[in-house]
Amino acid sequence: MAEKAGLKNRGYSREDVEDRREAAEKFTGVSLDTVSRYAIDPEGASKNIENMIGTVQIPLGYAGPVRIKGSYADGEYLVPLATTEGALVASISRGMSVINAGGGARTAVYGDYMTRAPVLRVEGIEHSEKVCQWIDSHPDEIQAAVASTTSHGKLHRIDKYPNGRSLHLRFLFETGDAMGMNMATIASEAVCRLLEKETGAVMVSVSGNMCSDKKPAAMNMINGRGKTAVAEARIPKDIVEGKLHATASAIVETNYRKNLVGSSMAGTLGANAHAANMVAAVFIATGQDPAQVVGGSMAMTTCEDLDGDLYICVRMPTVEVGTVGGGTRLPCQREALAMIDCLGEGKARKLAEIVCATVLAGELSTLAAQAAGQLGSAHAALGRRYYPYIRGRESPTACLS
Secondary structure, X not given: OOOOOOOOOOOOOHHHHHHHHHHHHHHHOOOOOOOOOOOOOHHHHOOOOOOOOOXXXXXXXXXXXXXXXXXXXXXXXXXXXXXXXXXXXXXXXXXXXXXXXXXXXXXXXXXXXXXXXXXXXXXXXHHHHHHHHHHHHOHHHHHHHHHOOOOOOEEEEEEEEEEOOEEEEEEEEEOOOEOOHHHHHHHHHHHHHHHHHHHOOEEEEOOOOOOOOOOOOHHHHXXXXXXXXXXXXXXXXXXXXXXXXXXXXXXXXXXXXXXXXXXXXXXXXXXXXXXXXXXXXXHHHHOOOHXXXXXXXXXXXXXXXXXXXXXEEEEEEEEOOOOEOHHHHOHHHHHHHHHOOOOOOOOHHHHHHHHHHHHHHHHHHHHHHHHXXXXXXXXXXXXXXXXXXXXXXXXXXXXHX
């Protein structure tokens, strides 16, 4: 079909891009005038996309600054956010303002391993046991196989999950400041080829879905994947009441009945108000893999009433981010990363903490708005401005100030 339509799949010069776009316009009958206006060098995007015809632009804003005291992030950060959802940036900004008034967010990273989980076909239980024993008794050969594919990645361990004639192996890698999915895939495949040669097991797929990549999984929620990050804040009573127009007890109850009970009844992996919103906005702005927002969505938000003060915490077991490679090579995304000093080597864990603090701010603002009954009016004012003012409420924008 593509050949008959005259669609092109050649190089990455601007002429090549124009040829493909013209062919697409001819085939679809749609003018792509806006798509054709872009600042990206097509050659520089050659590792990020095939059949490039232009770009799609997403509005970029910022929230903050937010004050963070973390293991890797330490200072005030103006966080870039790319989204098409009205009221989101305003809500996050409100949460950050309240967190700052309470002294800032505290963050930490507790784990940092990218996983890949091949599945091997074995003859049965006895063969599976022999393969597992070979893995345990030949660490040097396995590490050498990994080293042959990467100078940055290091194999931490291999977890084994036998199941009849299937043997699932979950590889955990340290991947430096790259998100590391490709690194983990290539290294895992090299190890599996070694296992085929030495044990007779056959690699059926380099991904047996126990990784688990880009899918919600209890495995990742419990054990983590990528960075496991935690952010917390304590908001004094007067700030809760003055800025959030609610009480700590009301926010705690909302979190309990909504995030904990409601999520449990729904069978949700994670328990949060809308963590994916913040994760997606930061990921798109900074060149992360948007499909891995699914990992960020498995966050857990907890709240406590401490003598009228509000304690709020977000645990994110699966923050899959990098500050080198992938989409971080692109110019707009590089600038966004530079805004938060997260561009290049030595910055990935810092980025994970900033993502977690941003989720904390969004969770705080949304829970408070729901506890105060202001969520709908806020969206009416900012997200869908043609809605009429809701009588009987204070100004809908007040909950975002």
